[in-house]
Amino acid sequence: MTTQQKIASALAFLAVLLVGVPLLISATGRSDLYYTLTSVALLSIISAGVWLTFYIGRINIGQGAFALMGGYVSAILVTQYGASFWLTLPIAGLLCAAASVLIGLPILRLRGVYFAMVTLTLSEVARLTALAVPITNGAKGIVNIPLPSGLTIFGITLIPDFATLANPRLAFYVTSVLLMALCYLALYRLVNSRIGRICQSLQQNEELASSIGVNISYIRILAFAISSFLGGIGGAMFAAITQSMYPSSFGVADSINFMLNCFLGGLGYVLGPMLGTFVLYFGWDLLFQTGVFQLLIYSSILIILMLVLPNGLLSIRLARQKQS
Amino acid sequence: MPDILEISGLTKRFGGLVANNDISFTVKEREILSVIGPNGAGKSTLFKLIASFISPTAGEVRFRGQRISGLAPHKVARMGVVRTFQETTIFKTMTVRDNVIIAHHLRSRANLAGFFFGTRAAQQDEAEFARSTDEIIDFLGLGGYRHELASNLPHGHLRALGIAIGLATNPQVLLLDEPFAGMNHEETRRAIEIVRGVRERGVTVLLVEHDMPAVMNISDRIVVLNFGQKIAEGTPQEIQENPTVIEAYLGAEDEALGI
Amino acid sequence: MEQVIANGLYLGAQYALIALGLTLIFALMNVLNFAHGQMYVLGGFVTYTVYGQLGLPFPVAVLCSGVTLAAVGAIIEKFLFGPVIKRSAREESTMLLAAAIAFFLDAIILLLFGEKQRGVPKIINGVFVSDIIIMPYDRIAVGVVAAAMIAAFVLYMQYSRPGRAMRALAQDRVAAQLMGVNVDRYSMIGFALGAMLAGLVGGLLVSITGVNSGIGGPISIKAFLMVMIGGAGVVGGAIAGGFILGMMESVGLTLLRNFGDVTYLVIFVLLMIFLSIRPNGLMGKPWG
Numbered sequence: 101m102t103t104q105q106k107i108a109s110a111l112a113f114l115a116v117l118l119v120g121v122p123l124l125i126s127a128t129g130r131s132d133l134y135y136t137l138t139s140v141a142l143l144s145i146i147s148a149g150v151w152l153t154f155y156i157g158r159i160n161i162g163q164g165a166f167a168l169m170g171g172y173v174s175a176i177l178v179t180q181y182g183a184s185f186w187l188t189l190p191i192a193g194l195l196c197a198a199a200s201v202l203i204g205l206p207i208l209r210l211r212g213v214y215f216a217m218v219t220l221t222l223s224e225v226a227r228l229t230a231l232a233v234p235i236t237n238g239a240k241g242i243v244n245i246p247l248p249s250g251l252t253i254f255g256i257t258l259i260p261d262f263a264t265l266a267n268p269r270l271a272f273y274v275t276s277v278l279l280m281a282l283c284y285l286a287l288y289r290l291v292n293s294r295i296g297r298i299c300q301s302l303q304q305n306e307e308l309a310s311s312i313g314v315n316i317s318y319i320r321i322l323a324f325a326i327s328s329f330l331g332g333i334g335g336a337m338f339a340a341i342t343q344s345m346y347p348s349s350f351g352v353a354d355s356i357n358f359m360l361n362c363f364l365g366g367l368g369y370v371l372g373p374m375l376g377t378f379v380l381y382f383g384w385d386l387l388f389q390t391g392v393f394q395l396l397i398y399s400s401i402l403i404i405l406m407l408v409l410p411n412g413l414l415s416i417r418l419a420r421q422k423q424s
Numbered sequence: 425m426p427d428i429l430e431i432s433g434l435t436k437r438f439g440g441l442v443a444n445n446d447i448s449f450t451v452k453e454r455e456i457l458s459v460i461g462p463n464g465a466g467k468s469t470l471f472k473l474i475a476s477f478i479s480p481t482a483g484e485v486r487f488r489g490q491r492i493s494g495l496a497p498h499k500v501a502r503m504g505v506v507r508t509f510q511e512t513t514i515f516k517t518m519t520v521r522d523n524v525i526i527a528h529h530l531r532s533r534a535n536l537a538g539f540f541f542g543t544r545a546a547q548q549d550e551a552e553f554a555r556s557t558d559e560i561i562d563f564l565g566l567g568g569y570r571h572e573l574a575s576n577l578p579h580g581h582l583r584a585l586g587i588a589i590g591l592a593t594n595p596q597v598l599l600l601d602e603p604f605a606g607m608n609h610e611e612t613r614r615a616i617e618i619v620r621g622v623r624e625r626g627v628t629v630l631l632v633e634h635d636m637p638a639v640m641n642i643s644d645r646i647v648v649l650n651f652g653q654k655i656a657e658g659t660p661q662e663i664q665e666n667p668t669v670i671e672a673y674l675g676a677e678d679e680a681l682g683i
Numbered sequence: 684m685e686q687v688i689a690n691g692l693y694l695g696a697q698y699a700l701i702a703l704g705l706t707l708i709f710a711l712m713n714v715l716n717f718a719h720g721q722m723y724v725l726g727g728f729v730t731y732t733v734y735g736q737l738g739l740p741f742p743v744a745v746l747c748s749g750v751t752l753a754a755v756g757a758i759i760e761k762f763l764f765g766p767v768i769k770r771s772a773r774e775e776s777t778m779l780l781a782a783a784i785a786f787f788l789d790a791i792i793l794l795l796f797g798e799k800q801r802g803v804p805k806i807i808n809g810v811f812v813s814d815i816i817i818m819p820y821d822r823i824a825v826g827v828v829a830a831a832m833i834a835a836f837v838l839y840m841q842y843s844r845p846g847r848a849m850r851a852l853a854q855d856r857v858a859a860q861l862m863g864v865n866v867d868r869y870s871m872i873g874f875a876l877g878a879m880l881a882g883l884v885g886g887l888l889v890s891i892t893g894v895n896s897g898i899g900g901p902i903s904i905k906a907f908l909m910v911m912i913g914g915a916g917v918v919g920g921a922i923a924g925g926f927i928l929g930m931m932e933s934v935g936l937t938l939l940r941n942f943g944d945v946t947y948l949v950i951f952v953l954l955m956i957f958l959s960i961r962p963n964g965l966m967g968k969p970w971g
Binding site: 159203205206207209210212213214216217218220221222224225228229231232233351352353356359360363392393395396398399400402403406407 | 709713715717763766767774775776778779780782783784786787789790791793794900901904907908910911915944945947948951954955956958959962
């Protein structure tokens with residue numbers, strides 16, 4: 101595809117999401133789908149971060165910790181300090197990035213299974229911490245978070261007050277889709293610029309990368325910080341939509357799911373985590389009708405998938421592409 | 425010729441084991457110097473010490489008078505001392521061309537943000553890297569494999585790719601790790617030509633090697649290690665006639681010294 | 684203080700057993716068994732059923748837990764991990780499979796035993812009271828049994844034929860194969876043994892803490908912590924890690940009581956500092 105074709109298809113995709121889907125939903129009256137699709141958009145932002153850490157060769161199962169932290173940062177700032185949600189969104193991302201630098205400095209030296217173990221532990225520790233420290237209000241969580249207020253700059257209303265809207269669900273949906281588009285655009289640009297190649301060089305051989313002058317510890321920290329930033333803003337958006345935040349909002353199982361999203365969608369494609377999130381989330385949702393057997397069927401399908409395609413869903417396509 | 429590398433009193437211990445013991449020698453600008461020795465003599469350790477992939481227990485390496493021991497490997501590479509690896513160490517799932525392009529990292533003038541936003545400096549860098557990559561690929565005779573995945577390269581060309589990656593960093597000193605290992609006669613002859621060509625580009629070459637005839641053929645000077653100690657240093661002629669060297673080799677294994 | 688140490692030792696013995704199973708599986712097959720905690724829970728429910736519901740003697744129940752989990756482990760290795768390891772190109776595959784199995788076991792446990800917290804009648808009544816420590820007799824009994832099991836495991840690995848074969852396998856898979864070790868068979872035995880250990884601890888502990896379907900994940904996390912402290916794939920490391928974590932938890936619960944339950948946050952921060960100095964844990968070999 102040429103650049104123009106790529107831009108055209110990206111715009112077409114965005115148009116379908118922003119115009120086509122709302123039209124379809126208002127025609128069918130299934131407005132519950134807004135919540136589902138909003139969740140997919142936000143979860144795919146969070147998963148995109150995990151995907152980036154995969155891209156430098158690290159299996160990151162700690163993303164739930166950063167989503168949790170982002171959610172709490174925003175929730176606390178909004179409820180206790182009366183901050184505007186739109187201000188807390190970047191703050192949540194940046195604080196998560198800063199925390200990830202501190203955590204990343206020691207643990208990013210670990211590889212493979214070991215990095216996976218540490219990050220998984222991080223997910224659980226974040227939950228336990230949220231339960232324990234006073235500012236998060238323990239197991240009761242933070243509830244009744246007000247809807248995002250408006251954003252006005254120089255008298256121009258950029259974003260209306262969500263509480264005054266007739267359909268805040270639609271507003272959240274549009275916001276999330278735009279945010280997702282922005283994140284993936286940035287990620288696409290990152291991966292297809294020289295930085296992406298450097299990340300890939302790390303994934304393949306860190307010694308060789310440092311022999312050609314790549315500051316590997318810096319790149320690792322950078323990628324991990326970006327990843328955690330994405331986790332943080334995703335978590336903050338979730339807190340705003342559900343208007344609540346609990347220690348269990350993001351846990352170990354979520355962290356594993358983010359990883360599954362990436363793996364299922366394909367680790368070689370920027371859009372992989374988006375596709376994976378969509379498939380897994382809708383799959384899980386469809387299985388809701390099976391009631392108590394939901395988790396059983398879901399996990400059985402996963403196990404069968406791993407047995408049949410141990411190298412991921414898109415491995416078939418990947419192999420074919422390499423031959424051509 | 426002035427000295428470009430100065431190795432003095434270099435010692436490395438791993439626990440109780442002394443891998444390198446008080447090794448000193450100098451490398452002159454634009455020479456080809458080989459480090460030889462029987463298996464387990466400490467050649468690879470010495471190599472890692474010079475490229476600063478590990479830190480010495482005692483002693484130091486100076487590059488143009490500046491201490492490089494203890495610096496991070498990427499900093500040493502940035503100063504101009506670059507090592508290559510044995511053949512399996514390449515970016516396997518990238519094409520040959522991408523391998524060499526990425527290795528131009530050190531030459532970039534734009535910073536990472538510049539590359540992200542595609543600034544003019546970044547675009548100029550990319551154009552320059554592409555040009556230089558093609559030149560290096562042709563120089564090493566990899567022209568026919570430009571778009572091949574690196575993992576699919578035939579045996580002999582893998583090492584050429586390793587050298588290409590090293591050259592792309594624009595090094596002043598290139599450390600080659602066994603560039604002739606496992607090669608047949610014809611491949612070795614070509615590889616020797618390549619190493620000479622590298623020197624013609626103004627690069628000082630330091631190599632670790634087993635293949636005695638090739639070493640004797642190509643080196644200006646040779647340093648011999650045995651049991652972690654330097655036992656001899658001199659021209660190929662001097663080394664071939666050195667009784668200590670002959671004894672070390674005869675004592676260690678039945679390896680021909682190329683005499 | 685003595686009380687804290689006694690609690691730490693008691694906890695440490697349980698933890699060490701859990702970590703031993705995890706590290707054994709890891710050493711043999713390079714698989715991080717996410718489902719380890721679920722195996723523990725399953726063991727707990729088997730003992731709950733056999734001892735609490737059917738009324739058979741406690742030792743029989745714990746034995747049933749061990750046997751059940753050994754069977755489950757063998758099946759999982761034979762039909763799931765074995766084939767996937769042979770065909771997969773990246774180490775993520777086994778990790779995802781392990782995660783899927785953890786979900787699967789969670790689902791099974793939930794369906795069979797529900798989500799209620801379950802307990803069983805005390806195995807021994809009474810409390811040991813002296814000037815320095817107070818400890819219920821059942822805890823002492825469980826602690827001693829766990830310590831004995833650790834000793835038995837170490838002796839088995841050290842001196843029995845399968846134990847030696849498994850150690851050879853853990854050290855160098857290819858070399859062991861060349862020496863005539865049946866790799867497939869001992870991978871299965873090792874996995875079964877690891878799962879059995881998880882089941883045994885689950886069975887033992889149900890008499891003290893009870894069991895519920897939700898604790899599988901947190902147990903796995905604790906096992907990972909221990910393995911990281913001690914070093915992965917090393918028997919001594921798992922034992923050391925288990926006792927260290929048990930001790931830290933015991934000390935933390937006492938010292939940090941006034942600050943809310945931040946023991947695990949503190950442990951994690953300490954672990955990160957520790958790993959930046961010794962990335963391979965106390966006794967682990969270099970890897971990566």
